[in-house]
Amino acid sequence: MGYLRNAWYVGALSREVNEQPLGRVILDESLVFFRAADGSPVAVADRCPHRFVPLSLGKVKHGELECGYHGLRFGRDGICIANPHGNNAIPRGANLRHYPALERYGFIWIWTGDIERADESRMPVFPFLDSPDQFTAVHGYLPVAGNYQLVVDNLLDLSHVEFLHPMFSQAEGVAGHRTEFFQDGDVVVANRWKPNVPLQGLAGHMFWTSPSTRSDARSNMRWSAPGYLNFDLGATEVGATVEEGICLPNAHLVTPETEFKSHYFWSIARNRLLDDEAMSARLHDVVDRIFRTEDGPIIEAQQRSMGLTSDLMSLHPVTLDPDIPAMRARRILARRIEEEHQASGRKDLGRASAVA
Structure with missing residues (x-):
């Protein structure tokens, strides 16, 4: 039957998302959770677009997610913002799927459907x-x-x-x-x-x-x-x-x-x-x-x-x-x-x- 996609799901306890990235499979999709510099939760696809290494094996530096294999760094919207190699140019297509995320009631919630339909009023x-x-x-x-x-x-x-x-x-x-x-x-x-x-x-x-x-x-x-x-x-x-x-x-x-x-x-x-x-x-x-x-x-x-x-x-x-x-x-x-x-x-x- 599958899944209801346009809904909020709990992806983690608030206390689970701290200074280290947290990888978790949700609705058959691999996600990684981390916190931005202001402490707000972030959820993006857990696969680096370079060599497809799980980003949950990397590090969080100054609220940005760094791949543990070659150091590409990604911001809270899933866009690659740093490349330490060559002339430091950002490769085309070096972006991650981003999931709207909220913190409420001691849980981290994510929206798994169409981003434009993410609506806080639909939370329980x-x-x-x-x-x-x-x-x-x-x-x-x-x-x-x-x-x-x-x-x-x-x-x-x-x-x-x-x-x-x-x-x-x-x-x-x-x-x-x-x-x-x-x-x-x-x-x-x-x-x-x-x-x-x-x-x-x-x-x-x-x-x-x-x-x-x-x-x-x-x-x-x-x-x-x-x-x-x-x-x-x-x-x-x-x-x-x-x-x-x-x-x-x-x-x-x-x-x-x-x-x-x-x-x-x-x-x-x-x-x-x-x-x-x-x-x-x-x-x-x-x-x-x-x-x-x-x-x-x-x-x-x-x-x-x-x-x-x-x-x-x-x-x-x-x-x-x-x-x-x-x-x-x-x-x-x-x-x-x-x-x-x-x-x-x-x-x-x-x-x-x-x-x-």
Whole structure:
């Protein structure tokens, strides 16, 4: 099916892009990230036009990217600005593809489609990542050897929590969930309410201070194309309002690497113990461990079982009620990609790689 090109994708954590160039494959394209002299992020093609050496093997000097093989130097717009050889003339065609890049919410975002259509208003909104007086957030990244839609499927179907994640499971199992699935335009919503249940999960194990042993818990997910997920996670005293309780909002941002590999970026915020650095480190480690040792391996095993097929639906899987949100998201994304193909008239737009 390919990719939605005219969209913002997370390419890196902010902290990953520093004084050294960072190479990363995004939508089957090799990119290199670095920072300009003013600290703003830059993303260009990771291949020197001289001898095709990856520029991510080079250096950043005064906000400019220098090839580590023969020293050609490139500016933030991908144009070659220095040639140390001969009469120092700039060779014709010595330019790189440039990707619009922004830094927001602790991530570096890039626009992978037509540059003239890059529009900041099309970025997803995560207010809790921009409200330091109300929330403290930690960020993480994990490469996954599986198609990006499998990662999205996993996040939209949280019934798997009762079977895959011991820390979050409850005695009643999925029978203790009150589910609500619906579609609002091109947004898919999958809500799970867990009323009056024994304490469990991150809220119950890490932030609960009440003598009460039961809570009203929730795990509500909102998806929008191509892979933005806003996760409202939390717990309150039984019968209390959401605002009174523990709020642990999440951002889950899934970026295709290739047809069979994905970049999974995440952030989780909290409205408790905002200045506790030890709690930040603990929260990061717990969330990272859960996905690295539980979700990630199961998705990678799923992809291996599918072999050289990246489209789950082409294998005609048995479907269950919890699959409804993911199936809706897949249909929306397929339509959006097809609409983009038709609008562009380019037969190769969004073409996926044929190899892992």
